[in-house]
Amino acid sequence: MDGLTINQAAETTGWSPRMLRYLDTSGLVSPPRSSASYRLYGPGELQRLRTLRELLEKQEIEISDVGFAQRLRSEPHLRGAVEGWLDELAEPPEGVSDQADWLRFEQQKHERLLALAGDRG
């Protein structure tokens, strides 16, 4: 059996066993399992756990935020949609003079983003 069991991993990382299970089901740190479904933490998982702790403390973010960042990375259509929304400015860019023009401009951008996203959502 190679790799630390959940209690050993808890001791060396500072997380509680309960939280290690939570992080597993949250998809942030999911160690491989033994034949009897025991979680086996290798050096990779231990490192990830320690740096996760640092990340959360120093950046004042939540576990769910990291989960969302992971989603952003693994779902390109999601990323495209979110970035597209953030790019939408309240004020019209140069060269787009009146309101009608501007609305058309925004709607077209939106359509381009939806097309890029591939409408699977």
Next chain:
Amino acid sequence: MDGLTINQAAETTGWSPRMLRYLDTSGLVSPPRSSASYRLYGPGELQRLRTLRELLEKQEIEISDVGFAQRLRSEPHLRGAVEGWLDELAEPPEGVSDQADWLRFEQQKHERLLALAGDRG
């Protein structure tokens, strides 16, 4: 007074006035104010509100997720730290053979990321 007031904006966008205030304080859609601090929604804000609604529905994400995405964009050190953590793999890359090597590799990467982040957090 140019721009819709909060109740008018609520009617045309489908959000409740309460939620428009919430979105304002959350930093997602913050319209300019009149001299008496009335929120004034222009076409830009209205568009942003409608597309936000679409974004949340279609992508099954939360308001706070969009807020976090905004933080990710406006705080490069945060973005660097999160992306760095997500890049940390459980398995060592090619050419890094034993565990000691691998741990050193990861730690150096981590330090590089922290340096890049500029340790203001």
Next chain:
DNA sequence: CAAACCCTGACACAAGCGTGGTAAGGTTTG
């Protein structure tokens, strides 16, 4: 000036997150 609007601040409440505990049952090991 009075009605109809806007503001902020507060109370309320459901649902979810992060975390601890515990129970019932399988596995490993001395």
Next chain:
DNA sequence: CAAACCTTACCACGCTTGTGTCAGGGTTTG
């Protein structure tokens, strides 16, 4: 085989999010 571990599945609890409503007070407008 018994002790010490592991598993999942629950109950619980405080805090945050998202949302409604209401009160007290300023503003705009007919």
